[in-house]
Amino acid sequence: MSAVLYDVPGPKARLRNRTFGGLGTLVLLAVVGFVLYRFAATGQFDAAKWEFLEFKAIQLLLLDALLNTLRAFVVAAVLALLFGAVFAAGRLSDHTWVSRPATAVVEFFRAVPLLVLIFILYFGVSKSLGIEISTFWAVVLGLMLYNGSVLAEVFRAGVNALPRGQSEAAYGLGMRKTQVMTSVLLPQALRAMLPTIVSQLVVVLKDTALGYLILYPELLYQARFLGGQGNLQSPILQVALVIAVIYIAMCLLLSALANFLERRSRRSSRTGPTDPTAVAGARNEARASRATAGGVA
Amino acid sequence: MNVLLDNLDLYGAAFLGTIELFLIAAVGSLIGGTVLAGMRVSPVPVLRTFGAGYVNIVRNTPLTLIFFFFAFAYPRLDIVDLSFFARACVALIVYTSAFNCEVIRSGINTVPVGQAEASRALGFGFTRTLTSVVLPQAVRSVVPPLTNMQIALLKNTTIAAGFSVFEAGGIYQNLSERGYDVLVGLLWVALFFLILVVPLTLLQRRLEKRWSVAR
DSSP, rough: GGGGGGGOOOOOHHHHHHHHHHHHHHHHHHHHHHHEEEEHHTTTTTTHGGGGGGGHHHHHHHHHHHHHHHHHHHHHHHHHHHHHHHHHHHHOSHHHHHHHHHHHHHHHHHSSSSSHHHHIIIIIIIIIIIIOHHHHHHHHHHHHHHHHHHHHHHHHHHHHHOOOHHHHHHHHHTTTTHHHIIIIIHHHHHHHHHHHHHHEEEEHHGGGGGGGGGTSSHHHHHHHHHEEEEEETOOOOHHHHHHHHHHHHHHHHHHHHHHHHHHHHHGGGGGSSOOHHHHHHHHHHHGGGGGTTTTOO | HHHHHHHHHHHHHHHHHHHHHHHHHHHHHHHHOOOOOOOOTTOOOHHHHHHHHHHHHHTTTTTTHHHHIIIGGGGOSSSSOOOOOHHHHHHHHHHHHHHHHHHHHHHHHHHHHHHHHHHHTTTTOOHEEEEEEEEHHHHHHHHHHHHHHHHHHHHHGGGGGGGGGHHHGGHHHHHHHHEEEEEEEEHHHHHHHHHHHHHHHHHHHHHHHOOOOOO
């Protein structure tokens, strides 16, 4: 599409484009240069400020923090998928006494900020009800409730995007409701929605960073700790950069997987009978939820 | 109920902070997103690459980390002294712009090719084509996802509470200092967020109805 917005450049347009390109590069270089200059002027490049990376104890500390982040991510992702599957089935149920409460639960958890959910679990429930919830479980359960609700919508959209003929044919073969759902509809819906599901997992991974706000010892928490160490020259800027690289690398890997799956599903005709526009619509809707960082999506 | 009535001042001030933060960040990130989208479809390769790089990096960074950077690391650079509130706005704008950019770009892709071709045939250049023909139609078609993005932004403002900005996410701290039930207080906060989303949804319905394009 982008190439439709402008003609093939002639000599004048080429010159203009080049001028703008040059100007753009200059402005970008100026901004980057200024930031680097501020780095240098405030002594952020001093070797002493980066020395912390050489200590084995600190490397182990960061590795431990990374493991904590990944642990919260994996447990939350598995629970969210389960939660999503259960509540999607609930919303699709023919019994109103099942589908109404399921709808209410999903809509509620989608509308409440993830951070407020985590606070409710960690500060609210433990103080007012006396049920002790560790920081780990507060983060994991919060992520499960929010992302599980989003995933429930994704699953439901995937099932609804299937042509009616699929379920009609299955009923025609004499299958029961559960059978139709588990052996005909769900496998196809899962395949069509796989890229969306994986990009929702990116959201889960990003949102584990919220654990910092209730002092779950994940990457950001350790970054704050190390950044406050006077005997390491308080390298908070440096630690933040290191952490950023770790997060971005992990999320890019997951995003690349989602893109790969999307390309593959578009290429293979075996994904078969799903209505492509309906699937695209459902995916778009889910994509919006990516902005939440408690979430963006 | 008492928790709410006894602390109305607290809730009022906190949600005012939230709404202020939301409005500034929403306007800023819509402008930022549009500019980025324009860069991503422009004929200048440098701008296209920059736009794509920005979006890919920012979309894969946790918002909490961006807040962390602006709250703790930015002051070390000694550039301009900004208040915590201003820094929270910047963090939200930086983050949400990347998502708005992708939504607007997907809107540009839904505009029929003939529209851009016709305006080129009329002799419009890239800027004219984009701003007077394609973008107005693109924005109409992405009202629902764009609203969803603003709702996400509204919810994301709560993170600012963790970085010394007084708003709805920080109510629980004051409540526990004043000795009230934190659980009830937080459930009220959740309810108010549900209420705040309603006007946004209504606005979306109205814009959708008024702007829907017959094709």
